[in-house]
Amino acid sequence: MSDGTYNFAYLDEQTKRMIRRSILKAVAIPGYQVPFASREMPMPYGWGTGGVQVTAGIIGPDDVLKVIDQGADDTTNAISIRKFFVRTTGVKTTEQTDEASIVQTRHRIPETALSDKQILVYQVPIPEPLRFLEPRETETRKMHALSEYGLMHVKLYEDIATHGHIATTYDYPVKVNGRYVTDPSPTPKFDNPKMDRMPALQLFGAGREKRIYAIPPYTEVKSLDFDDHPFEIQTWDAACALCNARDSFLDEVIIDDRGGRMFVCSDTDFCTARQAEGHVGPMAGTLPGSASEEVADGVG
Amino acid sequence: MALDEPLLVADDVGKRYGTQVGCEQVSFELWPGEVLAIVGESGSGKTTLLNCLSAQLEPSAGTIRYRTRHEGLRDIFAMSEAERRLLMRTDWGFVHQNPSDGLRMAVSAGANIGERLMAVGARHYGDIRETALDWMGRVEIDQGRVDHRPETFSGGMRQRLQIARNLVTGPRLVFMDEPTGGLDVSVQARLLDLIGGLVGDLGLSAVVVTHDLAVARLLSHRMMVMRRGRVVETGLTDQVLDDPQHEYSQLLVASILQS
Numbered sequence: 001m002s003d004g005t006y007n008f009a010y011l012d013e014q015t016k017r018m019i020r021r022s023i024l025k026a027v028a029i030p031g032y033q034v035p036f037a038s039r040e041m042p043m044p045y046g047w048g049t050g051g052v053q054v055t056a057g058i059i060g061p062d063d064v065l066k067v068i069d070q071g072a073d074d075t076t077n078a079i080s081i082r083k084f085f086v087r088t089t090g091v092k093t094t095e096q097t098d099e100a101s102i103v104q105t106r107h108r109i110p111e112t113a114l115s116d117k118q119i120l121v122y123q124v125p126i127p128e129p130l131r132f133l134e135p136r137e138t139e140t141r142k143m144h145a146l147s148e149y150g151l152m153h154v155k156l157y158e159d160i161a162t163h164g165h166i167a168t169t170y171d172y173p174v175k176v177n178g179r180y181v182t183d184p185s186p187t188p189k190f191d192n193p194k195m196d197r198m199p200a201l202q203l204f205g206a207g208r209e210k211r212i213y214a215i216p217p218y219t220e221v222k223s224l225d226f227d228d229h230p231f232e233i234q235t236w237d238a239a240c241a242l243c244n245a246r247d248s249f250l251d252e253v254i255i256d257d258r259g260g261r262m263f264v265c266s267d268t269d270f271c272t273a274r275q276a277e278g279h280v281g282p283m284a285g286t287l288p289g290s291a292s293e294e295v296a297d298g299v300g
Numbered sequence: 301m302a303l304d305e306p307l308l309v310a311d312d313v314g315k316r317y318g319t320q321v322g323c324e325q326v327s328f329e330l331w332p333g334e335v336l337a338i339v340g341e342s343g344s345g346k347t348t349l350l351n352c353l354s355a356q357l358e359p360s361a362g363t364i365r366y367r368t369r370h371e372g373l374r375d376i377f378a379m380s381e382a383e384r385r386l387l388m389r390t391d392w393g394f395v396h397q398n399p400s401d402g403l404r405m406a407v408s409a410g411a412n413i414g415e416r417l418m419a420v421g422a423r424h425y426g427d428i429r430e431t432a433l434d435w436m437g438r439v440e441i442d443q444g445r446v447d448h449r450p451e452t453f454s455g456g457m458r459q460r461l462q463i464a465r466n467l468v469t470g471p472r473l474v475f476m477d478e479p480t481g482g483l484d485v486s487v488q489a490r491l492l493d494l495i496g497g498l499v500g501d502l503g504l505s506a507v508v509v510t511h512d513l514a515v516a517r518l519l520s521h522r523m524m525v526m527r528r529g530r531v532v533e534t535g536l537t538d539q540v541l542d543d544p545q546h547e548y549s550q551l552l553v554a555s556i557l558q559s
């Protein structure tokens with residue numbers, strides 16, 4: 001239950017209003033990075049202070065919160081942020097994507113499609129997609145203002161020249177609503193197509209960089225590419241070893257020191273739900289702690 | 301190309317840094333296909349003037365007008381910033397003395413040449429690469445080095461790459477700031493030969509700042525001699541070099557080592 005010593009959602013009401021004003025501006029100008037007076041949060045930068053402030057700004061007592069990190073509900077970052085909001089708001093939390101009204105995420109978009117009743121909050125380390133090509137902030141702002149985005153293609157050109165294909169696999173730049181080039185945060189490019197015309201509101205918070213930006217529901221999000229090297233998402237030869245899914249983002253997990261490996265869904269909720277529905281992957285039930293551990297050797 | 305109108309018109313241009321004079325009362329017209337050299341000792345205001353002309357520095361007096369492709373002569377500082385920047389990366393080129401100022405050292409030669417194309421909307425990798433290779437050939441860089449970074453290039457190659465990067469969008473006007481400075485003599489000669497050839501072939505206009513009268517003689521049709529921010533003499537290059545009128549020009553010409 002909520003800890004009475006804190007204001008609801010930790011931040012004071014004036015701060016939350018400031019954040020909401022920035023969010024409103026961000027929604028009005030899709031993909032534009034709105035500066036905001038980011039606060040010190042009781043966790044280090046890099047742990048999602050931007051996402052936490054955005055969530056604190058929009059959360060109400062009736063919301064149901066889901067927090068994921070790399071698709072998983074049970075990693076340190078996800079658990080500590082979830083606990084933070086339980087302690088400071090007392091809201092209900094869930095691991096099921098379709099039950100949540102707010103999903104705060106680091107590095108993934110859930111596999112389950114989101115609805116227009118939900119809000120997806122991203123934790124963003126570096127909001128400026130042009131940063132690594134043009135380090136001057138004054139110059140990148142000018143480039144955004146004048147839509148001078150040729151430089152983004154220089155990066156993709158360089159990828160093809162070096163690797164023979166576009167080797168950018170995460171942080172893959174997108175153009176929002178035909179205007180602003182935007183950093184989708186370090187989600188894999190596998191998730192980029194989900195951002196396009198997503199029914200849910202997408203909010204991005206960068207705490208250290210003090211920026212908020214947004215993609216309103218049903219907004220066009222296009223991944224940048226070349227005519228002769230079109231945008232493609234990652235594919236895998238394997239299916240999920242636990243739930244046999246072939247259409248989800250798979251993590252490669254090394255399971256012994258003899259080259260054994262398995263591929264599993266990074267979205268734990270999606271994988272668990274599929275297993276409950278009776279989908280069985282080649283290694284289901286063979287993992288350490290399960291009854292027939294020896295079988296894993298044969299498969300690996 | 302209409303030849304009956306100047307391409308660039310400077311009218312009483314001056315730039316002051318506080319009470320310090322950068323340059324003042326500079327007026328001239330640059331015609332299509334013409335190469336103008338600005339010579340003078342260091343501190344004479346050559347580079348200040350060049351930065352004003354190329355819209356990188358706003359002058360404190362006077363106007364600079366450029367004949368745009370569609371709208372005739374326009375004051376470059378009365379344009380919107382978007383128009384001016386578009387002009388700078390399409391219809392103009394700027395060759396810096398130090399190539400690392402004009403190149404992206406951390407991306408390949410091909411990407412350096414292709415950047416301007418991508419900035420104006422080229423979205424076909426194969427075509428961009430084809431053009432880059434073609435330009436590598438035209439500036440005499442081994443095409444096999446298209447994927448190498450300019451960090452691995454020699455000074456002369458970097459300077460040639462910088463020229464290719466600027467000329468790829470077919471500009472009509474190129475500004476050059478000491479384009480051969482810092483290169484050894486044999487490389488200078490080759491580069492001058494290359495620049496001279498390209499300017500002639502493409503019918504470019506150019507404004508070249510140099511303290512080296514040999515560069516001015518080889519490249520330019522007309523020259524302006526500057527001293528303490530003012531133009532002291534102007535005329536056809538051969539005329540100024542063979543028969544300098546102003547005492548300072550006489551001093552400059554007399555100080556060339558005779559072989």
